[in-house]
Amino acid sequence: MTAQDPHTCPDGYEVSTDPHRIDAARVHAWLSTDSYWARGISRDRQDRAIAESLNFGLYEQVSGTQVAYARVVTDTATFAWLCDVYVDRAVRGKNLGTALIAAVDAHLAPLGLRRVMLATADAHGLYAKFGFRRPESTDIWMIKARE
Template identity: 65%
Template sequence: MIDNYEFSSDPARLDPALVHHWLSTDTYWAAGRSREKQDRAIADSLNFGAYDTASGAQVGYARVVTDRVTFAWLCDVYVAREARGKGIGTALVAAVRDHLAPYDVRRILLATADAHDVYEKVGFRPLAEPGKWMAYGRQ
């Protein structure tokens, strides 16, 4: 918990409508994502919320696609505009990292166009050998 904010992986606390609104209207990576697709992504992922402890309002979200053994992909990290600048994004990512630590997941990957500093604060680094990685699908 930092400055009156807490982080939880309890799916019952998530506000899926709010998450969909944030991601589909205020991000470059999920712009236009349908509510149906977002709900399916939530259902099939490990989800984290950031919450204001005074009001209980959700102020952030992160999603992890993982087998909880060898690999995790951190995605859809979002902090509400009115809550930015308080360290919530960094603390949320640290909470995700710490949650996965007991599983001894070998690698947690993510992609970002503009938030490298947030992730570097909790230990993420550029790929050592990006030439080994490949992708299938839209890029």
């Protein structure tokens, strides 16, 4: 299943939500070694996260090689959490991150979710293009984190 109109993806690339296309080993390598938010995550834990989420892969059309990834945790009715957004360093600068987030946004829009959230230390400008903003009041938000 293609997650977006192919015209919004740069030539030669496509986004898919087909879970069978996800290159779990590659996603694990990216996140466990090159991300600031999941560095050191075990392969088992990452595989469980993939299995229980809505996954978006961005692929080179000719080779089928996965070059980017995003994951959404959602109840598909009221809430979604966008996470693990990663673009391979070898293809950064080609607007693939924008294409990936556009695909996520287009896929979630018909669900009528009340909130789509994310937490990120970077790329705020990218997410702002899709309506993400800082919460007006942080007084209501709480978090329980386990290291």
